[in-house]
Amino acid sequence: MPRSYSWRTLFLAGMVCWLLAPVSLLQAAEQLAPTAVQAELDRRAELLNQIVAETDLPSRIQLIEQVRTSEQLLLEQKSFPPNQLQQLLDEHIGLLSYLVDYFEFSNPQRTVQLREEVLNARRQFHSDPDHWEIGMAQALLAESRRVAELEEDDLERLMNARTLYQKGTEEFQRENYGLAARFQEECLVIYRKHLGEEYVSTAIAYRIYGRTLIELERGAEAAEATFHAAQIARKVVGPSPLFAGALADCASGVYVTGDVKQAAKLQERAVRETERVVGQRHEMYATAINNQALYLSEVGDPQQAYLLAVKAGQILASLGNLPEAQADNSNLTGTIAMTADRHAEAYAAFLRAIKMQTEQHGPDHFYVAVAYGNASQAAMKLNQIERADQLINRSIEIVDFSIGRQDPRAAAILIQKSTILRKQGRMKEAVPLVEQAIDSLGTSLGKDHPQYAKATLDLAVIYYETGHKDKAEQLITEAAEVFEQKLGPNSIWLSKSLSQLAVLHSLDNHRELAEQAIQLAGTILVSVIEKENPEYAEYLQRAATVYENAQDVGLAKSMLNELTQLAEKKYGAKHPEYAMAITALGTVLLDTEEKDRGKVLLQESEKILVDTLGRTHPEVLQAMTKVARASRLAGDPEQALKELVDIEAIVKKQLGPENEVYSELLMEMGRSYLIEGDKKAAEDALVEAARYYINQRGQESPAAQEALELIRLARTGDTAQINAEALRQLEKHLPEVHNTLQKADQIATELNRPESMEKRLANLLDRLVR
Numbered sequence: 001m002p003r004s005y006s007w008r009t010l011f012l013a014g015m016v017c018w019l020l021a022p023v024s025l026l027q028a029a030e031q032l033a034p035t036a037v038q039a040e041l042d043r044r045a046e047l048l049n050q051i052v053a054e055t056d057l058p059s060r061i062q063l064i065e066q067v068r069t070s071e072q073l074l075l076e077q078k079s080f081p082p083n084q085l086q087q088l089l090d091e092h093i094g095l096l097s098y099l100v101d102y103f104e105f106s107n108p109q110r111t112v113q114l115r116e117e118v119l120n121a122r123r124q125f126h127s128d129p130d131h132w133e134i135g136m137a138q139a140l141l142a143e144s145r146r147v148a149e150l151e152e153d154d155l156e157r158l159m160n161a162r163t164l165y166q167k168g169t170e171e172f173q174r175e176n177y178g179l180a181a182r183f184q185e186e187c188l189v190i191y192r193k194h195l196g197e198e199y200v201s202t203a204i205a206y207r208i209y210g211r212t213l214i215e216l217e218r219g220a221e222a223a224e225a226t227f228h229a230a231q232i233a234r235k236v237v238g239p240s241p242l243f244a245g246a247l248a249d250c251a252s253g254v255y256v257t258g259d260v261k262q263a264a265k266l267q268e269r270a271v272r273e274t275e276r277v278v279g280q281r282h283e284m285y286a287t288a289i290n291n292q293a294l295y296l297s298e299v300g301d302p303q304q305a306y307l308l309a310v311k312a313g314q315i316l317a318s319l320g321n322l323p324e325a326q327a328d329n330s331n332l333t334g335t336i337a338m339t340a341d342r343h344a345e346a347y348a349a350f351l352r353a354i355k356m357q358t359e360q361h362g363p364d365h366f367y368v369a370v371a372y373g374n375a376s377q378a379a380m381k382l383n384q385i386e387r388a389d390q391l392i393n394r395s396i397e398i399v400d401f402s403i404g405r406q407d408p409r410a411a412a413i414l415i416q417k418s419t420i421l422r423k424q425g426r427m428k429e430a431v432p433l434v435e436q437a438i439d440s441l442g443t444s445l446g447k448d449h450p451q452y453a454k455a456t457l458d459l460a461v462i463y464y465e466t467g468h469k470d471k472a473e474q475l476i477t478e479a480a481e482v483f484e485q486k487l488g489p490n491s492i493w494l495s496k497s498l499s500q501l502a503v504l505h506s507l508d509n510h511r512e513l514a515e516q517a518i519q520l521a522g523t524i525l526v527s528v529i530e531k532e533n534p535e536y537a538e539y540l541q542r543a544a545t546v547y548e549n550a551q552d553v554g555l556a557k558s559m560l561n562e563l564t565q566l567a568e569k570k571y572g573a574k575h576p577e578y579a580m581a582i583t584a585l586g587t588v589l590l591d592t593e594e595k596d597r598g599k600v601l602l603q604e605s606e607k608i609l610v611d612t613l614g615r616t617h618p619e620v621l622q623a624m625t626k627v628a629r630a631s632r633l634a635g636d637p638e639q640a641l642k643e644l645v646d647i648e649a650i651v652k653k654q655l656g657p658e659n660e661v662y663s664e665l666l667m668e669m670g671r672s673y674l675i676e677g678d679k680k681a682a683e684d685a686l687v688e689a690a691r692y693y694i695n696q697r698g699q700e701s702p703a704a705q706e707a708l709e710l711i712r713l714a715r716t717g718d719t720a721q722i723n724a725e726a727l728r729q730l731e732k733h734l735p736e737v738h739n740t741l742q743k744a745d746q747i748a749t750e751l752n753r754p755e756s757m758e759k760r761l762a763n764l765l766d767r768l769v770r
Contacts, residue, residue, distance in 0.1 A: 004420065014222070037077055038075060038310050040070055043070060044070045044071065044074070044229075048067060048509075051067070053183055059384050061099070064098060065099070068092070071091075071095070072092075073089060074088060075121075075124075085749055086125060089121055089125040090125065093118055093121050093122065093125070096114050096121065097118065100114045100115060100118070100140075100568070103145070104114035104144075104147070104162075104260040105155050105159045105621065108144065108148035108155070111144045112141070112145055112148050115133055115137070115144045118140070121678060122633055131240075132238065132240035132277045136200070136238045136240055136242070137239045139199070140200055141385075142199070143195070143201060143237070144192060145237040146196065146199065146309060147195070148741070153423075156193045158190065158194055158528040160190065160194060161190035161191055161205075162187075164184070164186050164190070165183070165187045165568065167210065168181075168209075168212070169208070170210055170661075171183060172211075172215075172762045175215075177212050177215040178216065180212045181212045181216060183210065183211060185209055187208075187209075188202075188209050188225075191205045196435070197206045197232065199236065200233075200242070202230075203229045203232035203233045203236070203242060203246065204229070206225045206228045206232065207226055209225050210222045210224075210225030210226035210229065210250075213225060213253070214253055217256050217451060217486065218256075218485075218486065219255070219257035219258075219487055220488050221253075222252070222253030223250050223254045223256075225253075226246050230246035230250055231264075233246050239273060239279055240277055244270050244273035244276075244277060244284075244563060245274075247267075247270035248287075248291060249296070250352070251263045251264075251266035251364050255492055256487070257487045257488045257494055258483075258487050258488070258491025258494065258495075258528060259490045259491070259527075260299050260528050260529055261299055261527070261528050261529060261530070262528070264292070265477075267292045267295050270288055270292075271292050274288040275288075280379070281315065281319065282315075282319075282533055283316065283319060283322055284317045285327070285562075287325065288328055289303035289308050289311060289312045289315075290328070292305075293305040293306070293308035293336055296308065296341070297336040297339045298529065298533065299533060300530030300532035300533035300536070301532065302336060302340035305336045305340065306345075309332055309336050309337075310333060312332075313326070313333060314331045315331055323512070327356040327367070329668060330350070330352045330356060331350065331371060331374055332347045333345075333350070334346040334348075334349030334350040336382060337378075338377065338378060339579075341571070344379070344382065346378040346598045347382060350371055350378055353374065354368060354375060357370075362680050362745070364401045365402060366409060368398055368708055369398035369399050369402065369413060370395075370413070370577070372391050372394050372398065373392060373412065373416050373604055374392045376391035376392040376416055379391055380419070380423065383617060383618075385423060389420050392413065392416055392417045393417075395413050395416075395417075396414070396417060398415060399413055406443070407440065407444070408440050408441045408445055408451065408572060410435075411438070411709070414433045414437040415433070415451065417430075417433055418431075418433040418437075418458070424659065425658060425659035425663075425692070425696060426696065427462070427697050428695065430462065432461055434458055435459065437455055438452065439454050441455050446484065448485070449477075449482070450483065450486050451485070453478070453497075456475045456476075456478070456479050457496070460472040460475040460476045460500070463475065463699060465703075466697045467702060467705070468700065469504060469507070470757075471624060473501065473505075475574060475758045476497050476500050477501060477760050477764075478499050479493075480494060480497035480761075480764055482498060483765070487616065487767050489578065491524070491528070492524075492528060492529065494524060494534055495521045495528075496521070496523075498518070498524070498765075499521040499522075499538075499539050499542040502514045502515070502517035503542050503545050503549075505517065506546040506549035506550055509684045510758060512766075513758060513762060514546050514550065515546065515547075515550065516765055517761060517765060518543050518546045520765060520768060520769070521539060521542075522539060522543065524768075525539055531566060536566070537566060537567070537581075538633065540559045540560065540563040540566075541584060543555075543556075543559045544557075544560045548588055548591075553588065555593070557585070557592075560584050560585040564578070564581040564582055564585055567581040568581075573608075574607070576613060576619070579604075579612075580605070582601045582604060583605040583623055586598040586599070586600075586605065587602070589601065590602075590629070590633045591633075595633055596634065599627070599631070599634055602626050602630050603627055603666075605626075606623045606626075606627050607624050609623050615655045616650060620649055621655075621661050622661055622664065623648060624647050625644070625661075627643065628644045628672075629645060629730060630632050637675040638676065640668070640672045641669065641672045643674065644665060645669075648669070657688075658692060659692075663693060664689075664691045666685045666686065666689035667686065667703075667706070667707060669681075670683075670685040670686035670707075670710055670714070671680045673685060674714060679714045682714045686707050690704055690707035693707055707765035726763060
């Protein structure tokens with residue numbers, strides 16, 4: 001989650017420095033001070049040492065009062081050089097602030113006097129009358145004068161608000177965000193009612209409450225609360241870390257809703273405000289541009305985002321020992337590098353994060369597990385599947401030791417492991433991991449939480465691939481309703497779920513509903529991201545599938561042509577992403593009168609992939625299989641078989657027989673053997689493919705059903721009547737055949753639902769359009 005800093009955090013950090021290093025002034029001023037000044041410095045130093053040792057709070061306050069009197073006397077001297085005078089002023093302000101905190105509600109008049117001293121010290125410290133610290137001191141003085149006018153009952157309620165604030169902060173640090181939000185909301189209500197809407201403490205209460213709502217993924221509410229904080233801060237303080245931080249938090253809230261484009265605009269302003277008040281050499285500024293980098297990467301400008309993340313890392317490195325911030329930056333840099341297609345840089349950044357987190361927290365801390373999980377994703381992108389598996393296994397070991405798999409924070413790591421298993425063709429082992437992740441999220445967060453809904457989309461894909469389309473449809477529909485309710489109508493996740501539903505409904509010939517869903521998904525998506533974002537490429541793929549299933553090949557081609565143009569513009573015409581785009585377009589064209597052009601595109605794709613990834617890469621082998629399919633559909637099954645036999649030798653040697661790539665190859669060989677009339681060879685290939693699909697995906701999966709149907713044709717059909725056109729029609733209409741076989745089960749399922757999935761989707765679309 002994006003990070004930011006409150007003015008209280010900055011103040012407390014300054015207080016720590018003051019308590020730990022008060023003697024530096026004494027040492028610096030020793031040679032310059034007259035005898036009387038030196039004696040007062042010695043007395044002050046002795047009092048400071050007593051303060052550090054004193055454990056009784058009232059006694060400590062008495063000592064601080066004595067130091068305050070001593071410092072007032074010293075500040076009247078003219079013998080200090082300017083830099084030493086400023087240091088004394090800085091330490092004096094810190095001491096006054098400590099006293100203010102103690103007397104704030106117990107002695108309001110005393111607090112006003114102390115605030116006046118702080119303001120005068122600030123004016124003496126800063127030559128610029130518009131400095132934000134002067135503005136903050138003025139605002140806090142106005143607040144103290146307001147508190148001094150209140151009745152005793154109101155003061156007691158404000159003291160209770162402070163207690164609630166402290167409890168909320170403690171629960172936030174423990175990551176008990178629900179309880180933290182409850183305390184913080186109660187605190188905010190008290191400040192609004194008994195203090196008012198135009199004071200610093202109310203702004204801070206709004207902001208802290210909003211930041212907790214961000215962690216709970218209640219983005220719209222968080223954005224509203226932090227926006228109020230920003231408004232108050234701008235009015236009563238002006239440009240300040242409080243205003244800049246509230247703007248950054250508001251951007252985070254908007255980001256949680258899924259409106260990344262608006263979040264990026266808000267964060268850009270937060271960066272400007274942060275630079276204005278603290279400059280560029282500051283942790284707060286580095287954090288601000290870190291967050292800006294995150295939003296830019298998701299809007300669709302990952303290259304610029306990567307440069308910003310690197311810049312933030314350089315600033316943090318120049319500031320010295322900031323291990324937590326530097327580790328966060330390494331993780332973020334790696335994440336953005338993945339989006340920017342810089343997978344080697346991402347892998348290196350995640351390895352740095354592992355090292356930093358291990359040094360800071362020890363080898364078995366959950367943060368280390370997260371870094372290992374991130375590195376696993378980068379290794380997968382580099383096609384280092386075995387290394388990715390090793391990294392995620394280490395991540396899971398740490399999870400088991402530190403927080404347990406039932407903790408909702410473990411869900412993403414379990415899902416990553418399932419992704420690797422699916423990549424290895426081990427679907428049967430992947431399913432229980434995703435189910436376990438979702439169970440823990442549902443139990444801990446509730447089924448109406450966006451994190452739960454996001455995770456169910458992974459399970460829905462698995463359900464579809466294993467032949468449980470109704471279950472997949474139900475999960476995605478429920479997720480879409482959660483996104484609509486919790487994140488609002490302008491969410492990437494709502495768009496994603498709508499496009500997935502559109503694909504499923506297009507398979508059931510619900511053409512009008514599917515097309516309405518895919519169009520609305522696209523409208524939402526382009527309103528919150530740029531078209532360069534990878535999410536838009538995924539949308540175009542799904543839209544093409546919807547229109548292809550609806551027999552509207554023209555629109556399918558249009559979507560894939562746009563996808564190809566975007567890939568060429570972004571990556572160039574020699575990149576694997578461009579190759580995958582023209583593969584999708586060429587595959588669609590194989591089922592049209594442009595099958596010759598389709599084959600040319602597939603051959604071009606194969607060449608690009610071979611040149612960039614090598615002949616043994618799984619994606620290259622899949623592309624080569626598609627080229628062979630093009631030969632079959634073009635009426636040359638003999639050429640197709642020749643190509644497939646060559647590919648088979650490579651696949652068996654490099655990947656082995658138990659994987660998705662080999663099974664797809666066997667299916668294509670089976671089809672070509674059928675057309676050639678070699679029923680025995682066709683059956684042998686198809687049986688082996690069916691065995692894999694049934695074992696890994698289940699007998700009801702679409703892939704297994706197609707293999708079984710082709711085996712039936714090989715055993716009982718008249719091969720003389722089996723030609724390329726017949727097989728093409730079979731591939732197109734097999735889902736309909738499969739749905740007919742399951743019709744009774746579907747009817748029974750529909751009767752047990754409160755309303756059909758089609759009706760729920762229609763109602764959802766109707767609400768969104770309105």
